[in-house]
Amino acid sequence: MPLHNELAILNGYIRKNNLKSSSQRGIILEAFLSSNRHITADELRDIIKIENPNIGIATIYRTMKLLCECGLCRELILEDGKTRFEAVYDHEHHDHLICTKCGAFVEILSPEIEKLQKKIARKNGFILKSHRLNLYGICKACSK
Amino acid sequence: MPLHNELAILNGYIRKNNLKSSSQRGIILEAFLSSNRHITADELRDIIKIENPNIGIATIYRTMKLLCECGLCRELILEDGKTRFEAVYDHEHHDHLICTKCGAFVEILSPEIEKLQKKIARKNGFILKSHRLNLYGICKACSK
DNA sequence: TTGATAATGATAACCATTATCAAAATACGT
DNA sequence: ACGTATTTTGATAATGGTTATCATTATCAA
Ligand SMILES: [Zn+2]
Ligand SMILES: [Zn+2]
Ligand SMILES: [Zn+2]
Ligand SMILES: [Zn+2]
Numbered sequence: 594m595p596l597h598n599e600l601a602i603l604n605g606y607i608r609k610n611n612l613k614s615s616s617q618r619g620i621i622l623e624a625f626l627s628s629n630r631h632i633t634a635d636e637l638r639d640i641i642k643i644e645n646p647n648i649g650i651a652t653i654y655r656t657m658k659l660l661c662e663c664g665l666c667r668e669l670i671l672e673d674g675k676t677r678f679e680a681v682y683d684h685e686h687h688d689h690l691i692c693t694k695c696g697a698f699v700e701i702l703s704p705e706i707e708k709l710q711k712k713i714a715r716k717n718g719f720i721l722k723s724h725r726l727n728l729y730g731i732c733k734a735c736s737k
Numbered sequence: 738m739p740l741h742n743e744l745a746i747l748n749g750y751i752r753k754n755n756l757k758s759s760s761q762r763g764i765i766l767e768a769f770l771s772s773n774r775h776i777t778a779d780e781l782r783d784i785i786k787i788e789n790p791n792i793g794i795a796t797i798y799r800t801m802k803l804l805c806e807c808g809l810c811r812e813l814i815l816e817d818g819k820t821r822f823e824a825v826y827d828h829e830h831h832d833h834l835i836c837t838k839c840g841a842f843v844e845i846l847s848p849e850i851e852k853l854q855k856k857i858a859r860k861n862g863f864i865l866k867s868h869r870l871n872l873y874g875i876c877k878a879c880s881k
Numbered sequence: 882t883t884g885a886t887a888a889t890g891a892t893a894a895c896c897a898t899t900a901t902c903a904a905a906a907t908a909c910g911t
Numbered sequence: 912a913c914g915t916a917t918t919t920t921g922a923t924a925a926t927g928g929t930t931a932t933c934a935t936t937a938t939c940a941a
Contacts (some may be wrong), residue, residue, distance in 0.1 A: 613907045613918050634898080649921040654898065672814040672869070674897070674928090690861055699861050709850050710872055717834055717843050718877035725816070727869045728854055733862035757887050757938045778929080793890040798929065818897090818928070 596623055599665050599682050606663035617648050621656040622665070631669055631677040631689075631698050671727060688725075692732035701728070740767055743809050743826050750807035761792050765800040766809070775813055775821040775833075775842050815871060832869075836876035845872070 603622060607614055624641045625632065634653050641648055657678050660666035669677040671691070688706075690699040706726065714721035747766060751758055768785045769776065778797050785792055801822050804810035813821040815835070832850075834843040850870065858865035 611908095611917090615906075615919060617920075647921080649923095651899080651922080652920060655919085670816045674818075676897080690858060690863055692863065693866060699863070701857050701861070703853055703857055706850050706853050709847055709853075710870075713845050713847055714834060714872055714874050717845070719834055719836065719843070719872070719874035720880055721872060721874040722837060723874075724872045725869070726854075726871075728858055728863070728865060729867045729869075730858050730863035730865040736864055755887090759888060759937075761889070791890080793892095795891080795930080796889060799888085820928080 596626055599626060602663055602665055602682065603660065606659075617645075617652050618656050618659070620645055620648065621653055622660065625657070625660070625666070625678065626680060629680075631679045633675045633677055635675075637678070670725075688727065690728040690730065692735055693729050694731055694735040697732050697734075699732075740770055743770060746807055746809055746826065747804065750803075761789075761796050762800050762803070764789055764792065765797055766804065769801070769804070769810070769822065770824060773824075775823045777819050777821055779819075781822070814869075832871065834872040834874065836879055837873050838875055838879035841876050841878075843876075 599622060600619065603618065604614065606612075607618075620641060621637070624637060628637065628640060634650065634657060637657075638648075638650050638653055641653070657666060660678075661668060665680065665682050666678050667681045669679050669689070671677065685702065687700040687702045690701050691697070710724055711721055743766060744763065747762065748758065750756075751762075764785060765781070768781060772781065772784060778794065778801060781801075782792075782794050782797050785797070801810060804822075805812060809824065809826050810822050811825045813823050813833070815821065829846065830851075831844040831846045834845050835841070854868055855865055
């Protein structure tokens, strides 16, 4: 059932916007969700290639963009020049703690930090629209 | 005198590492410092081109990298795929509040947030090495 | 001055992502 | 089911920022 809700959202978005459904979109959505991580387009292609070697990288990019539009996915841009995609459905907002050795991602959330951010923006006359907080460090396993 | 100290640092680094000095490096350093902002390599080239049209973009990239190595400069990677360079000498650590309409940069610093970041990292068994916090919003001038 | 080495500039290469476009798939009214 | 308009796809070219290459030039110590 985890896929079921997301598929309904995707199909709803397709219907509402007079788009057309395709098998590729379902395959990509499933591969993305079951990967269960912050994945790049290239990594996703490698997974999909095993069972569907004929799905092109352009379609993967297009579909991930579509998933972002219908609120199933979010782009995560770090400092390595690659865009990662993460599932958003049933996920609260969060920031990231990333191990620079093994690449592990930990999702973090600090209501205090979130509150302080708003305060700082207000103090500077800004209307805060979004923010990105990335913490980089060495995880427990890697520091042994 | 502002340039004087930075030039001394650059020349010290060059001497210590058995590199060779060049007029280009001095020109690029001065243009960078006097621009006084978070500047891209391309923007810097446009400024330099006026008086030194023969300095190539590759040399600008190489020199900015060198300035980062000797602690005069820091790379700032936002989400638009361009690297910005900002002066570090005599600048405390800070994060950024950026207007998504006009591109204005405001340097911010919250000791509370910095402290909370360390706490979160520790709680997750990480040794915190660095962090990036970017706040995006609409500045006062742009929201009128 | 010479010789060794580093720096430069032009440009090719790189790499992730996006655009292009002909062919295939889809949806819908008949 | 058929025809047709429209969307999607996949291969590949193009893009844009950055880095690598390499022949030439500049620097510097002996
Ligand atoms: Zn947050
Ligand atoms: Zn996440
Ligand atoms: Zn900070
Ligand atoms: Zn700054």
